[in-house]
Amino acid sequence: MTPPSPPGFTTIADSQTQRAFLGGRPEVVAWLGPGTKLFKWTKTIVSSRGISPWWQFLESRTLATGGFCPGIQELQEYASRLGVHDRDYARVRVAVTEEWNKMTNPVAIELLNGAWGYIGKAAGQLKTSRDPKVFFIGGEYQVWVPGLTANDIRRISLLPYLKPNSPFGAR
Numbered sequence: 719m720t721p722p723s724p725p726g727f728t729t730i731a732d733s734q735t736q737r738a739f740l741g742g743r744p745e746v747v748a749w750l751g752p753g754t755k756l757f758k759w760t761k762t763i764v765s766s767r768g769i770s771p772w773w774q775f776l777e778s779r780t781l782a783t784g785g786f787c788p789g790i791q792e793l794q795e796y797a798s799r800l801g802v803h804d805r806d807y808a809r810v811r812v813a814v815t816e817e818w819n820k821m822t823n824p825v826a827i828e829l830l831n832g833a834w835g836y837i838g839k840a841a842g843q844l845k846t847s848r849d850p851k852v853f854f855i856g857g858e859y860q861v862w863v864p865g866l867t868a869n870d871i872r873r874i875s876l877l878p879y880l881k882p883n884s885p886f887g888a889r
Contacts, residue, residue, distance in 0.1 A: 761819065
């Protein structure tokens with residue numbers, strides 16, 4: 719079955735969402751078929767607006783543009799090389815301010831029906847609105863999947879996808 723055409727990014731993304739991507743827009747818009755696995759660090763994936771739209775790929779993939787989106791194992795390796803907690807690496811590279819998300823737990827989901835994903839590198843953001851001198855650099859790939867509902871996903875375990883013998887976050 720061919721998915722419907724994706725909605726135009728600038729028609730559905732508010733200015734805050736547009737600013738979350740380098741250059742104000744995603745690098746690629748791609749159909750994420752049923753079975754696509756995503757993850758994020760978060761306190762909860764549910765908000766008053768439904769399921770969170772912000773994710774990263776659980777398994778690495780190469781985009782049509784040639785860009786490489788690391789999966790959780792690669793992200794664990796990057797954090798380990800820097801000697802930092804996986805969560806702290808994610809916060810800086812996906813530029814998630816402390817006011818937006820406490821990032822207390824890693825959560826993984828699988829798409830049941832497929833959805834359009836807007837994929838691109840995270841733009842830098844202030845660490846907190848209280849200190850305009852501290853900036854998270856961003857630069858890592860993120861996936862924005864708007865409009866997800868509980869019927870579109872199922873939670874899955876991260877364990878099979880973690881780097882073998884990794885202390886995952888135990889730094």
